[in-house]
Amino acid sequence: MEKIEILRIESLSRDPLVVEGYLFKGTNPNAPKIAIVGAMEGESILPLYCASTLVDFFKNKLEKEKLKGDVLIIPSINHYALNISKRFWPLDNTDINMMFPGYELGETTQRIAKKVFDALNGYDYGVILERRPDPATCLPYIKLYKSGYEDLLAAKKFGFKLIHHRTMKSIDTVTLQYNWQLWGTKAFSIMCPSDNQVDKKVASQINQAIIRFMDKSKILNYHIFNGYESTVMDRNTISVVKSAKSGIFISKELPGNYVSKDQVIGEIVHSLEGNVIHQFLAPCNGMVTCFYSNSLIFEHAVAFRIAKIG
Amino acid sequence: MKTSEIFTSNLPVGEKLSVKRTRFEPKSVDNKKMKRISIVSGIHGDELEGQLVIYLLADWLNKNNDKLKGIVDIYPAVNSLGVDTITRGFPLYEVDLNRTFPGSANEFLPGQVVYALANDVKGSDIAIDIHSSNIFLREIPQIRINKEYSKSTLALAKELNCDFIWIHDAVTVLEATFSHTMNSMGTKTLVVEMGVGMRLTKEYGNQLLIGILNLMKKEGIIECEEEFTVRTPFSSEIGDVFYLNAPKSGLFVPALDHCAIIKEGDKIGDIVDPLTGTIYSTLKAPNDGILFTLREYPVVYEGSLIARIFGEKSGKN
Ligand SMILES: [Zn+2]
Numbered sequence: 001m002e003k004i005e006i007l008r009i010e011s012l013s014r015d016p017l018v019v020e021g022y023l024f025k026g027t028n029p030n031a032p033k034i035a036i037v038g039a040m041e042g043e044s045i046l047p048l049y050c051a052s053t054l055v056d057f058f059k060n061k062l063e064k065e066k067l068k069g070d071v072l073i074i075p076s077i078n079h080y081a082l083n084i085s086k087r088f089w090p091l092d093n094t095d096i097n098m099m100f101p102g103y104e105l106g107e108t109t110q111r112i113a114k115k116v117f118d119a120l121n122g123y124d125y126g127v128i129l130e131r132r133p134d135p136a137t138c139l140p141y142i143k144l145y146k147s148g149y150e151d152l153l154a155a156k157k158f159g160f161k162l163i164h165h166r167t168m169k170s171i172d173t174v175t176l177q178y179n180w181q182l183w184g185t186k187a188f189s190i191m192c193p194s195d196n197q198v199d200k201k202v203a204s205q206i207n208q209a210i211i212r213f214m215d216k217s218k219i220l221n222y223h224i225f226n227g228y229e230s231t232v233m234d235r236n237t238i239s240v241v242k243s244a245k246s247g248i249f250i251s252k253e254l255p256g257n258y259v260s261k262d263q264v265i266g267e268i269v270h271s272l273e274g275n276v277i278h279q280f281l282a283p284c285n286g287m288v289t290c291f292y293s294n295s296l297i298f299e300h301a302v303a304f305r306i307a308k309i310g
Numbered sequence: 311m312k313t314s315e316i317f318t319s320n321l322p323v324g325e326k327l328s329v330k331r332t333r334f335e336p337k338s339v340d341n342k343k344m345k346r347i348s349i350v351s352g353i354h355g356d357e358l359e360g361q362l363v364i365y366l367l368a369d370w371l372n373k374n375n376d377k378l379k380g381i382v383d384i385y386p387a388v389n390s391l392g393v394d395t396i397t398r399g400f401p402l403y404e405v406d407l408n409r410t411f412p413g414s415a416n417e418f419l420p421g422q423v424v425y426a427l428a429n430d431v432k433g434s435d436i437a438i439d440i441h442s443s444n445i446f447l448r449e450i451p452q453i454r455i456n457k458e459y460s461k462s463t464l465a466l467a468k469e470l471n472c473d474f475i476w477i478h479d480a481v482t483v484l485e486a487t488f489s490h491t492m493n494s495m496g497t498k499t500l501v502v503e504m505g506v507g508m509r510l511t512k513e514y515g516n517q518l519l520i521g522i523l524n525l526m527k528k529e530g531i532i533e534c535e536e537e538f539t540v541r542t543p544f545s546s547e548i549g550d551v552f553y554l555n556a557p558k559s560g561l562f563v564p565a566l567d568h569c570a571i572i573k574e575g576d577k578i579g580d581i582v583d584p585l586t587g588t589i590y591s592t593l594k595a596p597n598d599g600i601l602f603t604l605r606e607y608p609v610v611y612e613g614s615l616i617a618r619i620f621g622e623k624s625g626k627n
Pocket residue numbers: 353354357441442443
């Protein structure tokens with residue numbers, strides 16, 4: 001294993017920000033290479049945990065001869081934000097994942113993006129452990145843009161239950177996934193719940209999926225159990241359940257649970273008087289893919305998303 | 311004058327979020343179609359200069375209602391929760407509303423808010439979106455125009471009594487802004503940047519008020535005897551914008567009080583280290599021009615924007 005310094009930025013009052021990558025060289029120079037990016041923002045605890053446990057896997061748990069292609073893991077980029085529980089770059093609140101491909105003469109986070117992007121360039125595959133942008137608890141899934149460069153078939157090798165094949169918005173053109181694709185890497189975002197506590201079961205599902213993908217892509221020779229035959233979803237196959245009232249939100253179902261039409265899936269309690277003022281009924285037969293992760297909910301907020309079945 | 315809510319959402323604990331608009335219209339309406347102008351601010355919650363301008367405008371309209379010939383809609387605080395909590399983005403969701411347009415009724419809450427705004431402003435002939443830079447930078451009153459729409463908006467921009475018009479290239483990310491959305495829906499929309507976040511600059515407020523009144527008079531939205539004299543802005547059609555970014559992290563100590571006309575080699579400031587008394591770097595103007603953006607917030611990292619200068623085309627940029 002080799003530790004690579006990807007960038008170093010001095011600070012007026014803090015320790016310098018030093019971003020490092022862990023490079024594991026494979027035994028076969030012709031095998032495909034993969035890079036994995038962990039926490040790009042602060043509050044991305046699950047991405048951080050998944051990436052660091054993968055470092056442990058390659059460093060301590062895998063026999064060296066089983067690794068064929070090179071693996072680069074960058075567990076965290078925005079240590080400054082993680083250490084003070086902020087989400088974005090602490091000084092100016094900019095999102096590093098809106099700065100790609102980066103610019104070496106630009107603003108601080110553009111410079112960070114540029115150095116990270118340079119380190120990631122040239123890999124055959126790329127995995128980005130992304131935190132959900134909205135407050136939501138979800139099943140981990142693949143988000144893949146309809147960019148024209150995406151590899152939907154390869155995305156299925158992870159074996160997640162769901163792949164969200166998403167139409168691009170204009171702001172997606174500055175994300176790592178899109179720019180990485182543009183430069184020839186088959187990149188995939190694994191979407192993680194935005195919870196701030198580590199769920200070891202979810203973390204293990206994610207890491208198994210990454211290892212499964214690497215095995216199926218011949219980067220690794222390490223057979224683990226098969227995953228799911230992924231279902232590809234887009235906007236039309238997802239039903240959005242909005243909150244009719246505001247108050248204290250309690251979900252009665254978990255992501256991944258199957259629900260039937262008109263079944264009660266959650267409730268809203270009056271925040272001052274304690275009585276139930278609204279019950280959420282499933283609008284269709286389907287599977288809960290995510291729910292609002294804050295206990296206090298605004299009126300009109302998206303409370304559940306349900307993948308339709310039947 | 312009539313105030314209404316264009317978007318409401320009950321908040322979890324005994325309060326309501328609402329985005330408000332006040333409409334001014336003539337008392338007596340003749341049959342011809344009236345022109346309509348919409349003035350928007352506070353899409354970013356930490357920017358307040360627009361609130362002053364809108365206050366001054368509302369005050370003027372209250373006192374001069376007889377001069378009104380069209381419809382004036384004002385939306386002083388689009389991100390109302392953010393304005394009240396010194397939060398640039400939409401609280402809880404941490405989303406920049408000006409990267410969320412056009413939104414939709416089925417999106418997350420910030421997307422619903424911008425969708426409601428765009429729908430309400432839709433149909434206006436002109437819209438003005440007033441920003442105050444942010445807390446980091448001070449800007450002289452300027453209009454930012456996307457090249458794609460400059461044909462229809464440049465002439466209007468010249469009426470607004472600003473010092474500088476910046477015509478910038480079409481950037482995909484900016485497609486998610488209010489101005490791009492409104493322009494694409496047929497409302498001629500201008501973006502004003504002036505002053506600094508979390509503060510009011512009275513002089514700028516009055517300057518832009520004159521500009522808005524002038525534009526409204528030219529467009530027949532108001533009719534009055536008063537002459538509004540406006541300055542001729544510099545325009546980026548005839549020059550280049552130069553960026554000065556911090557070469558080092560440290561404390562930026564400016565050598566100038568505010569934005570100014572400068573000469574090549576003029577000192578803009580130092581980046582220093584208070585702990586050791588060291589000057590890390592001295593920043594000088596790369597060319598003659600007007601310094602239209604100057605750093606206000608002193609803590610900088612390598613890359614932080616210190617200044618923008620508009621100068622003659624030189625080819626080196
Ligand atoms: Zn703004």
